[in-house]
Amino acid sequence: MRWDGNRESENIEDRRGQGGGSPVFGGRSIGIGTIVVALIGGWVLGINPLTLLGMLSGGGSPVAVQQPAPAGRAPADDTMARFVSTVLADTEDVWGDLFRKNGGSYQQPRLVLFRGATQTACGTGQSAMGPFYCPADQKVYIDLGFYQTLKDQLGAPGDFAQAYVIAHEVGHHVQHLLGITDKVDSMRGRVSKAEQNQLSVRLELQADCLAGVWAHHAQNARQILEQGDVEEAMNAAAKIGDDALQRSAGGAVVPDSFTHGSSAQRQRWFHSGLQRGELKGCDTFSARQL
Numbered sequence: 496m497r498w499d500g501n502r503e504s505e506n507i508e509d510r511r512g513q514g515g516g517s518p519v520f521g522g523r524s525i526g527i528g529t530i531v532v533a534l535i536g537g538w539v540l541g542i543n544p545l546t547l548l549g550m551l552s553g554g555g556s557p558v559a560v561q562q563p564a565p566a567g568r569a570p571a572d573d574t575m576a577r578f579v580s581t582v583l584a585d586t587e588d589v590w591g592d593l594f595r596k597n598g599g600s601y602q603q604p605r606l607v608l609f610r611g612a613t614q615t616a617c618g619t620g621q622s623a624m625g626p627f628y629c630p631a632d633q634k635v636y637i638d639l640g641f642y643q644t645l646k647d648q649l650g651a652p653g654d655f656a657q658a659y660v661i662a663h664e665v666g667h668h669v670q671h672l673l674g675i676t677d678k679v680d681s682m683r684g685r686v687s688k689a690e691q692n693q694l695s696v697r698l699e700l701q702a703d704c705l706a707g708v709w710a711h712h713a714q715n716a717r718q719i720l721e722q723g724d725v726e727e728a729m730n731a732a733a734k735i736g737d738d739a740l741q742r743s744a745g746g747a748v749v750p751d752s753f754t755h756g757s758s759a760q761r762q763r764w765f766h767s768g769l770q771r772g773e774l775k776g777c778d779t780f781s782a783r784q785l
Contacts, residue, residue, distance in 0.1 A: 628667035653727030666705030704777035707768020
């Protein structure tokens with residue numbers, strides 16, 4: 496992916512120097528193996544990774560939680576942070592332009608870099624959750640160590656795979672601004688567990704499609720893609736499909752338990768957004784077949 500020298504976002508909160516490190520439960524540090532188990536369990540089972548981490552470590556509450564920091568630029572000597580900042584800036588340019596063309600105004604999210612654990616308006620965020628978006632404070636959260644997990648544990652290397660992860664979370668921000676997230680949340684508790692899972696799948700697949708829409712317009716405007724980039728994103732989408740994660744966890748594939756969509760579905764919707772570059776092409780809620 497061509498990114499060096501491109502604009503960097505100023506909507507970065509760097510909390511990594513605020514007493515981070517590994518999350519601690521009940522006075523015990525949690526290793527990467529436990530974090531991966533909790534991460535996969537949360538994705539596959541729809542269980543809060545915080546709960547799984549507490550169970551795996553013998554209970555207790557997280558400590559050393561990082562507090563909010565002022566927004567600014569990523570450190571000049573931190574290549575990975577600068578990369579994430581550049582991808583965020585590119586999403587700002589694409590979505591700002593698309594919202595303007597549709598008569599709206601895009602509210603830029605902030606991206607929080609943290610280690611271990613940090614406070615969010617949605618509760619305590621943990622590295623084990625992987626990157627996530629909190630609509631209550633309109634911030635994307637990421638522990639950059641996740642990218643090593645993505646590469647080594649999940650088999651999805653490459654800088655464009657990393658960009659896809661950020662673009663997916665920004666897609667959730669776009670859903671929030673359009674009121675889609677609130678509509679889905681209003682259904683929770685009024686439908687069955689299986690129906691809740693299906694709504695979650697459609698929400699996640701739409702975010703994949705919106706990530707593709709970003710890539711489409713970024714490529715047209717700035718030619719960011721290099722050979723193999725699309726394959727990297729498609730591979731990442733496949734590796735984090737619910738069916739792939741269930742197999743990697745050693746269990747049976749249970750479609751009714753899916754919360755993010757199968758590998759094939761995630762690939763299909765990302766590719767659809769990439770090819771068409773249209774918001775209307777990302778209506779997963781009206782699609783008869785995902």
